[in-house]
Amino acid sequence: MVNDQNSFLPKVSVVIPIYNGEADLPDLINCLLSQTYPKEQVEYLLVDNHSCDRTLAILKATAENSAINLQPLSENQIQSSYAARNTGIRAANSEIIAFTDADCRPQPQWLHSLIQPFVNPEVVIVAGEILALPGDSLLEQFAEQQETLSQKHTLNHKFCPYGQTANLAIHRHVFNTSGLFRPHLTTGGDADICWRILKADLGRLEFAPDAIVQHRHRQTLQELSSQWRRYGRSNRYLHDLHGVDLMPEMKGQEYLYRWLRWLLKEVPQASWQAIAHQGSWVDLFTTPIGLYTARERSLGQRTAQLPEQAKIIDWL
Structure with missing residues (x-):
C-alpha cells in the first residue's frame, strides 16, 4: 500500500x-465535528460510565441530530474508565x-495524523502528542513549562515505552492475543x-507528533495532589503487575537541602x-511545586x- 495520506x-x-x-461535552463534540478525517469513515463511541449528571441524556439528544456518526453507550457495572473503554472496543466496527x-x-x-502510521502493517500502537490548553494560573503555567x-x-519510560489513552490508537486484532484493558484497574491501564x-x-x-490533543492542566493544589497521588498509585500497581521499579522516595536530608538551595540560591536568581x-x-516556584x-x-x-x-484482564 502506498504511504499516501x-x-x-x-x-x-x-x-x-x-x-x-456534562460541562466538557459541547467543546468535545465541536472538536469531533471539526475533524478533517472523512466523516463516513469514523464512528464515535462515547461511553457514559454511570454519570450522576446529564451526560447520557445529552449524548442521546446530540446523537439524534449529529452530522457525525456519534453513538452513545453505557457502562454501568464497573466504575472505571478502562471498563468503559472495553465497552467501546466491543461495540466498535473498525479495525x-x-x-x-x-x-x-x-x-x-x-x-488524520494519528492513523497514518498504521499504513505500515508492523505498527499496532500509535501515540499522539498531548499539549496544554491555555491556562493563566501558576500551577497551569508550571505544568505547561514541565510538559507534565x-x-x-x-515514550521514554525506562521499563518499556507506552502511550497515554488521552491520545492513543491500537489495531484491534492485537486484543485477541493481549486481551483488553483490566476493567477494575483505576490507574496505569x-x-x-x-x-x-x-x-x-x-x-x-510509533509516535505521531502532529496528532495533537490539548488537555487542561490542574488549577488547584487539591487537583494537583490528586493527580500526583494517582501517579504514585500507578507506580505501585505497575510494580505489582509487571515488576517495574518503584520510584525512589526523597529522604529528609535531601528535602532540607533542596529547600535551602531554593531559598538561598534559586529565589534571588529567579527573582x-x-x-x-x-x-x-513561574521559575521562582519550580522547586517548591516540584517538591510538593x-x-x-x-x-x-x-x-x-x-x-x-x-x-x-477482559477479553473480546
Missing part, C-alpha cells in the same frame, strides 16, 4: 469514556480503535495494555531574571495496594 483512510472507531462530563478523553480537545488534524502531560515522558502488547511482540509502537525580563515568575508533587507521588505509591480484582 489521501489514499490510506481506513475506517476508525473513536472510543471516549465519560464520567460526569483501528482510537482513544481520547472527555476533557481533551482533539485538534482538527488529530485523527507530554507523551515524551511515557494505558501502560499495562501497551506493555502486554509490546512484550508479546505483537507489533511496534532577578524575572525583574530583568530574562525569565518567568514528589511528596504526593511518594504518598500515593506508599499507601497504594493493588486489589485482586484489578489483576483480571
